Amino acid sequence: MIKSISTFPELEQALDLVQRFLTETSYGQALEAAQDREYLGRFCFNILKSGYIWLAYRDGLPVGILMALIQPNMWSPKHREMRELLWYVTPEARKSSLGGRLFLKYQETGDQMIKQGLIEGYFTTRMSTTSRIDLEGRGFRLTEQTYIKE
Numbered sequence: 001m002i003k004s005i006s007t008f009p010e011l012e013q014a015l016d017l018v019q020r021f022l023t024e025t026s027y028g029q030a031l032e033a034a035q036d037r038e039y040l041g042r043f044c045f046n047i048l049k050s051g052y053i054w055l056a057y058r059d060g061l062p063v064g065i066l067m068a069l070i071q072p073n074m075w076s077p078k079h080r081e082m083r084e085l086l087w088y089v090t091p092e093a094r095k096s097s098l099g100g101r102l103f104l105k106y107q108e109t110g111d112q113m114i115k116q117g118l119i120e121g122y123f124t125t126r127m128s129t130t131s132r133i134d135l136e137g138r139g140f141r142l143t144e145q146t147y148i149k150e
Contacts (some may be wrong), residue, residue, distance in 0.1 A: 002098075005048070013054050014044050017065040021088035040083045047085065054105050056089065056098040063093035066102040068109075070119065082110050082122035098101050 003013055018040050022033050033040070047053055047067050059137030067086040072077060073079040089099040103124075110122035 001056050001114065002101050004052045004055065004105075005053045005055055010055060011041070011044055011048070011053075012066075013062040014065055015041055017055070017062060017088060017090075018044060020090065020150060021086060023066070024088075025069055032057045035044075051082070051085075052106075052109060056093070056094055056102050058096065058098060064089040064102050066106050067104055068122070070113075073120065078122045080118065082113060082119050084122070087124070 005011060009142055015037065019037065028032075044067070050071070051067065051069040053068075054066045055062045056066075065086060066084065066089050068082050068084050070080060070082050073081050074089070085108075087102065089096075089102070098146065106122075106124075107113070108120070113119045114121065
């Protein structure tokens with residue numbers, strides 16, 4: 001089941017998954033960031049105010065999360081966009097369809113918002129640790145690749 005969160009207990013579940021994501025991601029500061037639950041709670045709450053957080057459940061337990069922010073375009077602030085910030089599925093649920101269903105919910109929301117004139121487009125990021133999926137086949141166009149030097 002995929003659910004857009006709206007309650008404090010669901011926010012707590014989202015926070016647990018964000019912390020788990022941070023223990024597996026490739027960013028150097030992630031392990032330290034995972035320990036600051038108070039900041040991460042404020043971060044998730046702020047995403048809820050200006051975006052979306054969807055949780056994927058299996059057997060009643062949250063096993064996946066996708067967070068997206070609605071924001072002004074950095075080059076043309078009168079235009080708005082939706083940006084996927086975090087897309088994570090626990091290792092034990094990665095062989096299921098839940099990750100794809102989370103992404104489909106993101107796409108459906110983005111497509112609907114484009115049709116309604118609320119955003120001009122929406123973005124996703126593929127990290128170096130992410131399995132390869134055919135984003136072009138889903139209608140996305142590669143526009144940049146990001147590198148970091150720490």
